[in-house]
Amino acid sequence: MTVLLWNILLAVSWAALTGEVTALSLAVGFVFGFVILYAVRRLLRPSRYFEKLWQSVRLASLFAWELLLANLRIAYEVATPSHNMKPGVVAIPLDAETDAEITLLANLITLTPGTLSLDVSDDRRVLYIHAMYVDDAEEMVRSIKDGFEKRVMELLR
Amino acid sequence: MNSLIALPILIPLFVGAACVVVWRYVSAQRILTLAGSIVYLAVAVVLLERVASEGIQAVQKGAWIAPFGITIVADMFSAVMIATTGVVTLVIVVYSLGSMDRDREAWGYYPLFNILIMGVSGAFLTGDIFNLFVWFEVLLISSFVLLALGGERAQLEGAIKYVTLNLVASAFFLAAVGILYAMAGSLNMADLSVRLRDVAQPGLVTTLAILFLVAFGIKGAIFPLFFWLPASYHTPPVAISGIFGGLLTKVGVYALIRVFTLLFLNNVDYTHTIILWVGAITMVTGVLGAVAQYEFRRLLSFHIVSQIGYMVMGLGFFTPLALSGTVFFIVHNIFVKTNLFLVSGVSHRFHGTYDLKKLGGLYRAHPWVSMLFLLSAFSLAGVPPLSGFFGKLVLVKAGLGLEQFVVVAAALGVSLLTLFSMTKIWAEAFWKPLPEGTAVNAPGGGLALMLGAIVTLAVLAVVMGVAAGPFFELAQQAGDQLTNPEPYIRAVLGARGGS
Amino acid sequence: MNSLILRTASRFLLILLFQFSIFLLLRGHNDPGGGFVGGLVLAAALTLYAIAYDVRSMRRFLPCRAQTIIAWGLLAAGGSGLWSMFKGQPFMTGQWAHVYIFGLDLHLGTPLLFDIGVYLTVVGVVLIIIISLAEEVEDD
């Protein structure tokens, strides 16, 4: 099922890439998509697809907002002569489990306010992040777990 | 029909690629390579015959008219070089079948060898200056790998110098081509020949010519650019040394001759005088280097340098006779020098060393091998009636005709010293009794194949001497074509004779 | 020393870049791209995968040994020129076929086959280098 979705997705993106949304380009795209997916078949795992659409929109809007905030804050930091920040490395316990969940979460954290994913512990239970404003580490951990992690898990489960 | 000209490039390509496909089956690679080299030789002979009977052959690759596409063109010089390549290739393949170690065979020797021949053939046949660069790179990279294949210490040390200096030459060559294109607007050599004839600033052409001289001079190992050659040619297995020493350096000389007979004729007094003196110094330094050596193959390597000087000297004389002599000399030298390397391999088989001081007694023990060596060594030294004599004779005659007495004296002195160092090998490895402590090995398998290869080349050295007539007539045709480029230009560009 | 984040990302990227490389290959005749760039992109993607995981995992994607890919690339590129020789034209004279499928005019020609040969060779070469070196380093 997932494979088929992937395949269709690839066929469409192929057509889009070539700029000609025609039966032929879709067919060609499907064939190439099939070849590609066959070649990388070991990467794929069973998963659902359509029901995730809404969740992804929600996640995306949250992300966009946080991204803008993050950048404005950094802009302020860079543009002003003195450094007001309190950087530090913070460990965040993880509830997310799969590769995709952890990766997506880490990426989102990196792109948002003053935080940067540094590493995941070997047992995949802790995410270490670097934050520019560690006023209250526990508050920060909580906001991340309630915000991004929750939505990511919603989306990917 | 005219695709014949492309075959010397394509046969080794396909054979080489096929050898990679059957990577694990060494015997299949052997058969493919042997068959390929036989077909190559047949094609080369047919091509030579065609050029001799019908004149210069040219084919526009991809049917794009010259000078826009890439032209493959075989004039007599190219055809002779291709035929020579065919012979040497077959001989080396046979020798390799008998002498190459299993490890190298299993790790790509045959594909690499084929690609090397492809590059050499491409360089001889192309009529396009950038395409020449590409073929140079093809033969260079194959030679790099062949030189280093096996990864023994000496090989690696030699290869580093070889690779570095040749890459420097390539960088110069590429730059020179780029500048040439920028100023003259073409890459086709025949077209460039026409375009460079009447230019507003001939001095710039001369400057560019110097850059080409350096680039090809490094590749062809002329003084004072030859250092890579004696540093590396004695390090790989003998079959590889043989094809390098015999064939590879001549590609640089070929290119030098090609561009300095076709393109850079604006200030012959200046450029070709430099070439002449460079040739003279090259042969002297090379032979002096050889005199100092006591390692069989290193001695031969220095002789390569010396004889490159001879060839370059012929270009410097720049008369039809001199160029005929050069062409004759090149062909002779390819056969003979290859053979000398091959003989060194046989002596290594017997005693496990290339050190002349440790070798000895070969004349007593292996008289026929000794005779084969002698034929090649004396031919190299220009002893009549072997092939080398006639090359020398014609070149000296040409030089005397120009009253270049100093250069001729140098050439003759070099010939003497060549004889001197050949007799050194003879006296040390063959005449002298075997020193105490030198191993005497059973020759092992494949000796018959090795000797077969050597016999072939030795016979050629004799035939090219005793029956030098037909060979020299071909060389004469080549020399005439080189000094009168009009037919070449017509053959490439058609009736327009320019663009 | 492995990174979960990198691995996950490289899996996604491999799929996307594979497609991108074929796209570059096929449209190269009309827009920037072609066999070289396409081949390099795929090779880069596979290299990325090899770095994220290891070379052995990456090798499982290859249908055959890397040198065989190279050889077929060369044979395809060289073979594309033979076609015209059998027709009595010079080596590498372009042979074009106009295929009409689904009402679309498709130009298929030997230069495309040539470009595919280039693509395969480039992929094979980069991979064989990476594989050799990585295994050398891993051996040590």
Add this chain to the structure above:
Amino acid sequence: MLIVVLSGFVLALLAPTLYRLSARWSGCVFSLFPAVLALWFLSHMGEVVGGHGLRFTYPWIPAMGLELSFNLDGLGLLFALAITVVGTLIITYAGSYLHGHPSLPRFYLFILMFMASMLGVVLSDNLIALFVFWELTSVTSYFLIGFEHDKDTARAAALQALIVTGTGGLALMAGVLLMGQIGGSFEISALAADSAAVQGHRLYPLVLALVFAGAFTKSAQVPFHFWLPSAMEAPTPVSAYLHSATMVKAGVYLLARLSPVLGGSDIWLYVVTGFGAATMLASAYQALYQTDLKKILAYSTVSVLGTLTMLLGLGSKYAIQAAMVFLMAHVLYKAALFLVAGSIDHETGTRDVRQLGGLRKTMPIICAGAAVGALSMAGLPPFFGFIGKEALYEALTHDNVLVTVVGVLTSMLLFAVAWLAGIRPFSGEETHTPKHPHDPPWTMWLGPVFLGCLSVLFGLMPALPEKLLSAAAGSVLAKEVHMHLALWHGFNALLVLSLVTFGLGVLVYLNLAKLQKVTEFALPAVRCGPSHWYALWLRFLNWSAVGQTRVLQNGYLRLYLATIMTVTAVLAWYTFLAHGDAGVIEFNWGDIGVHEWVLGLVALAAAIATVRAKTFLRAVVALGVVGYSVALFFVLYGAPDLAMTQFLIETLSLILFVFVFYYMPPFKRFSTRPVMARHAAIGAAVGALFTLLVLVATSVQWHPTISTYFSQNSYLMGQGRNIVNVILVDFRGFDTLGEITVLAVAGIGVYSLIRLRLGKRRDS
């Protein structure tokens, strides 16, 4: 005729095989060949002395002016007979002398080949063919001299002979080619017909010098004579053949043969006579000091060669006649004496005259042969040697006093030498020798006896060889000659001279020890001179070779690079400044945008940072910036394909860099400041050169480029809109084919180099 000359080569090649058929009688069997040839030559005697020389021409390599044209005239016949007759005896002799020697088959190979070459020399009318055979005699003699190659001395002597004669040979080659160029033909007969053209040419002295170099080295004229005594390392049959009867006479032959072309001028007269005179006297003198029988003979041979040369230099009718007679006499007695020396050596185990004595009792037949030879050499009647000496005196007295005195002095010394070599070992008391001597088998005494008989026969009946000698002299003088030879000319001045010679000779022989002491002071000058030069030359050669190689091929890659770069920069800059047109360069700084400035400066800074980087990673990062800057330049100037490729390739290269040099040690600073400054200067010169070339290239465009064609036809004919790609896969697909081949080989190369590790395996 072709068969006559070339069959020898064929037989030579078959000799080792034929030898196996009858090893025991091989000498006799092989000697049949020269015997048959001798008979063939004798059968043509009538035509030749009748003035109808035979001429045969076969084309060989006409394009090089090389034809096998053979001329059998008097001179040729005289030499051909000497070669074949003596050859017959020598080969017979050698069969026994070298019996059981492991290399005997090869001996036949070389001696037969030598004989054939020698025949080629004396019969060729074509100069190049003559030279070919000439060189072959040098080469075959190399193997014959080095026959006992287990001995260091034999190898050294062989080399010495080859180098000296080889040097002369090369000079001769140049001389021959020049002569042909001047005279318009390589046929001696044609050149002789128009000798004025050659002699009038401004290069005539050069030709002469070159020909002399060839002839004098071959015929061992002072100062090139030293190789001949050393060459006595050869087995005696070889010495007898090469170093008395044949090869060393090739130089004399050449002078004789070319005297119609080159002779008659003042230079010829003074140079040839001078060298000849010096040689004859100096070597006769040196002969006295020798103790080795063969060396005594060798020096006396050199002396005779000098005499012959001097006579050819004088060039008068008498001189030429005398030369011919003297030559024949010498062949007869010297070959005999050499064979005798060989027999003595073979039977007694020594050749030292001080150890030899009284052999007349144990070796009577040899003694007889030796006596005849020695007496003929001493110039005593009734042997042919006497007639030769008379002819010599006649020629000299016709010329001037100086040469006469030289002639008499030489004859006097040779008289003593003859006694020393031919009589003394047989006379007196028996001495103790390493082996117990007795007469050798007939094959070994046949030679001396036969030749001795001829000496006597021709001495008593000089009319027998008269016609042949006349014909030979006629060939040299290029006119008809009728010689009259007689044992008794009456009591005249010549006889007085002869008597004086004998008297002085006896005195010299009797007071040899005293004389040696008195004149010892001159010896080093004469003896050590030239051979010392040879040794010096060898040492100098080796020194300069080793020195040059140490300087040039020093193993330091950076010095190689520095040399190459300096040469490039100097040559190209000089050429540009001397020939180029610097005025064409147009600078244009105005059209550079800000981003272009920035990019350019970044590229510059990155390049410099690469050079100055202290760690590997910094260098690689900086190098990456250089590569990306280059790619951005491609972006700026309309080359997206290039930019993409460059970005990808650069990145892959960087990855490889990091992969490969992962374990390499950190950078060290090896070079000192001056070295770095020097290298920086070289780099700057090269860099400036390329800056210049780019400026020139962008300022000059002689012709429109061919690119327009691609722009016009890429879509219409190449079916593609991306012109670069159409060029790559179609217009210039051949380039691309080569390029992917390079790539493929590089890949396979990396693979094999990494996996196949013979070096490591052997080390561990």
Add this chain to the structure above:
Amino acid sequence: MVTDIICAAFMIIGTAFMFLGCLGILRMPDLLTRMQTATKPPTLGVACLMVSVALYFPDIGVTVRVLAITLFVFLTAPVSAHMIGRAGYQVGVKFWKGTVQDDLKDKYRGTSLDS
């Protein structure tokens, strides 16, 4: 016209963000803070510029490529940051003096790397 204005606005904003990143990497005191400024603003900047490009070229092909680039950058930029940060941490680059907390120090004992 409106499109043009929006397009220009996005261009300016995008460039501003990118320049901000460039300035930040120079100004920030230690590796991790530099990475904060080098990762986020330029990523957003690229996105803005891509929007501007998509508006400028009203072509489906361009739009798709714009989307592809944006997606790619958003996917890779954090991963790059993660990799560099991790590497920097492991080689033991020094933190700015104002750093308040380090939960990772138990995982690695930093080894110093002389660059």
Add this chain to the structure above:
Amino acid sequence: MTTLAFVLLAVMSLGIVLVFIRLLRGPNIPDRLVALDLLTTVGVGVAALYGIAFDEPVYLDVAIVLALVAFLGTVTFSRYIEKWAHHGD
């Protein structure tokens, strides 16, 4: 629009200079790596601006490739820096 793009290109160039200074100054290899990564990201931006400035969308393809190689390069370098760190060099 074209003019604007050119002006912004100049700004971007200035940015490149700033990053380049960081690249040269380091002080540590990871710092240089960040700079290099940023440089390529800026390159993507430049390509976009250039496409607009010269009305030539093909530069977008360059941008994709640039983004790809930037990522690849960064990842490789970081991996090896870690390896070095563990190797104890």
Add this chain to the structure above:
Amino acid sequence: MEALLAIVIGVLYASGVYMLMRRSIVKLIIGLALLAHGASLLVFTAAGLTRAVPPVIPEGAKAITGTVADPLPQALILTAIVISFGVQAFAMVLAYRAYQTVGTDDLDDMKATDT
């Protein structure tokens, strides 16, 4: 513009040559890479520069009408770049092997084959 690039090319050649003459084998390889960059930039610049107009025939047209960058040098450089990539990859591995076998990266210790 050519003037600036000419200087860049000169500096690339100069630094390449300088690096070639170092004793470290790694610097040698870096020198080769610099030379290769110099050469491709040289070919590109010498043939003349045209700003930002790639040699692509626009959709609908059959041939180039206006001024575009010269496509031929681009094709040549592309070939040259790829070739030098292959060659340099090999050279790197060769240097690595030599280092491993000889046991040093100092070129002065690699002259056994000459003397």
